[in-house]
Amino acid sequence: MTTITAEIRTLLGQVGVPESAWTGGSLKVRSPVTGETIASVVTVSPEQTDAVIAASSSAFAQWRTVPAPQRGELVRLLGNILREYKEPLGRLVSIEVGKVLSEGLGEVQEMIDICDFAVGLSRQLYGLTIQSERPDHRLMEQWHPMGPVGIISAFNFPVAVWAWNAALALVCGDSIIWKPSEKTPLTALATHALFLRAVKAYGGVPEGLASLLIGDAATGRQMVDDARVPVISATGSTRMGRAVGEAVAKRFGRSILELGGNNASIVTPSADLDMTLRAVAFGAMGTAGQRCTTLRRLIVHKDVYDTLVPRLKQVYTNISVGCPLTSDALVGPLIDGNAFSAMERSLEAARKAGGTVHGGGRVDVNGAASFYARPALVEMPQQAGPVLEETFAPILYVLKYDTLEEAIALQNGVVQGLSSSIFSNDVREVERYLSAAGSDCGIANVNIGPSGAEIGGAFGGEKETGGGRESGSDAWKGYMRRQTNTVNYGRTLPLAQGVKFDV
Numbered sequence: 001m002t003t004i005t006a007e008i009r010t011l012l013g014q015v016g017v018p019e020s021a022w023t024g025g026s027l028k029v030r031s032p033v034t035g036e037t038i039a040s041v042v043t044v045s046p047e048q049t050d051a052v053i054a055a056s057s058s059a060f061a062q063w064r065t066v067p068a069p070q071r072g073e074l075v076r077l078l079g080n081i082l083r084e085y086k087e088p089l090g091r092l093v094s095i096e097v098g099k100v101l102s103e104g105l106g107e108v109q110e111m112i113d114i115c116d117f118a119v120g121l122s123r124q125l126y127g128l129t130i131q132s133e134r135p136d137h138r139l140m141e142q143w144h145p146m147g148p149v150g151i152i153s154a155f156n157f158p159v160a161v162w163a164w165n166a167a168l169a170l171v172c173g174d175s176i177i178w179k180p181s182e183k184t185p186l187t188a189l190a191t192h193a194l195f196l197r198a199v200k201a202y203g204g205v206p207e208g209l210a211s212l213l214i215g216d217a218a219t220g221r222q223m224v225d226d227a228r229v230p231v232i233s234a235t236g237s238t239r240m241g242r243a244v245g246e247a248v249a250k251r252f253g254r255s256i257l258e259l260g261g262n263n264a265s266i267v268t269p270s271a272d273l274d275m276t277l278r279a280v281a282f283g284a285m286g287t288a289g290q291r292c293t294t295l296r297r298l299i300v301h302k303d304v305y306d307t308l309v310p311r312l313k314q315v316y317t318n319i320s321v322g323c324p325l326t327s328d329a330l331v332g333p334l335i336d337g338n339a340f341s342a343m344e345r346s347l348e349a350a351r352k353a354g355g356t357v358h359g360g361g362r363v364d365v366n367g368a369a370s371f372y373a374r375p376a377l378v379e380m381p382q383q384a385g386p387v388l389e390e391t392f393a394p395i396l397y398v399l400k401y402d403t404l405e406e407a408i409a410l411q412n413g414v415v416q417g418l419s420s421s422i423f424s425n426d427v428r429e430v431e432r433y434l435s436a437a438g439s440d441c442g443i444a445n446v447n448i449g450p451s452g453a454e455i456g457g458a459f460g461g462e463k464e465t466g467g468g469r470e471s472g473s474d475a476w477k478g479y480m481r482r483q484t485n486t487v488n489y490g491r492t493l494p495l496a497q498g499v500k501f502d503v
């Protein structure tokens with residue numbers, strides 16, 4: 001038994017996953033750290049999926065009647081359990097996704113943060129009261145639980161995305177059904193086991209309140225097509241989101257789509273270049289370029305280009321690529337060989353389009369079965385070819401600009417609209433960038449990179465990123481149904497708009 005497999009056994013045992021769930025199944029799980037197969041997870045059949053959805057509907061019927069602050073108590077306990085098990089779960093994330101350890105732990109911290117946020121929210125699911133035009137009438141709006149929420153998640157944030165959805169949906173009175181990425185079922189099993197610990201501490205919840213469907217896209221499709229699941233929150237590629245969005249719309253369900261990004265930063269002449277350099281390094285190379293908010297395009301003013309770009313090249317040459325478990329490297333492996341091939345193809349296409357590639361190529365860290373890549377900085381003469389696409393790998397395209405209008409047009413000139421930022425100390429430039437005529441993205445930052453969002457704000461993006469919002473602000477409304485109530489406390493029946501209908 002290799003060290004990783006031995007460690008997996010210990011970690012899964014620690015959080016409480018039964019061995020029968022991850023041995024002897026048909027879904028082979030591979031760690032990108034070494035490329036070795038570390039588990040064989042048991043998957044669900046279509047019949048089991050059907051039964052899970054039925055149980056979730058029954059659980060919903062009970063859970064929706066529990067007062068919201070009491071629902072919040074379950075999420076508070078979940079947050080506490082996550083605090084207790086942050087270390088083993090964070091390490092599992094690093095093993096299964098290949099993130100460096102501080103990012104694996106950071107992902108669990110994000111789960112804890114959303115639990116805290118949701119607990120407060122459980123006492124604040126506010127509606128409005130509205131002035132009525134009719135005498136002795138009151139208009140108001142209430143928010144009611146919506147029904148089972150289907151959560152489909154991507155490999156790169158294997159547990160935080162579940163928590164973003166689960167914590168809000170649970171306080172909103174919904175049951176939840178999770179279809180995690182088939183590349184990361186172990187962290188899903190571990191998270192589910194921790195949820196069951198919270199349930200035990202709470203004193204029990206309706207059977208089927210939170211369930212887990214381990215399977216591939218076909219399992220996801222079955223859930224997406226089922227009208228008993230009124231809300232589908234799907235995180236992943238735009239290709240997946242297009243299929244899911246269409247299928248859910250066809251049955252008049254609600255979808256919350258969190259899809260691909262092609263995020264840019266604009267570096268203006270007044271930018272603090274030391275800070276910019278650090279922000280660009282984390283934004284473009286953190287998580288080995290496998291974040292939806294990864295910085296993929298750097299749009300640099302011609303007056304600072306020749307100062308910034310050589311310094312950036314140096315950072316790219318020096319960045320440490322290595323084993324996320326046994327070294328202090330900042331860049332770990334790509335998820336698999338397909339991801340590495342996609343990176344190679346994009347770099348080749350960039351060369352053909354006139355780009356100059358610095359870096360790239362494979363780094364031998366843990367043998368032939370794992371895929372570590374040197375991040376690539378690519379100077380491009382224009383925004384074309386692969387620059388317009390999201391390649392889920394550490395490639396940063398650099399473009400030169402002259403006027404701010406031109407820079408904003410370049411930034412907005414892609415089909416994705418997730419995250420963006422500007423580096424500037426000029427208030428006019430900053431405000432223009434944040435104005436209606438500025439960034440067209442769901443997230444627009446100033447003097448920080450596009451990645452690394454916190455829980456308090458709504459997270460999501462426009463255009464082919466899908467338009468969904470999760471996490472902070474009023475994202476909770478996506479998990480509830482709004483009901484408008486008109487109450488007549490008088491003795492007459494005046495009709496709106498002065499309509500007469502006397503019988």
Ligand code: NAD
Pocket residue numbers: 152153154155156157179180181182215216217219220221224235236237238239240241243244257258259260261291292293390392418460461465
């Ligand atoms: P993916 O689209 O390959 O898979 C995501 C999930 O969708 C998996 O669970 C998969 O089984 C499921 N799936 C695929 N097709 C489906 C279908 N037709 N019906 C139902 N389910 C289906 O994505 P990935 O490679 O795991 O993740 C990387 C992508 O996710 C990138 O594009 C990245 O930008 C995006 N992402 C977006 C966000 C965001 O918040 N906007 C966050 C993380 C990742």
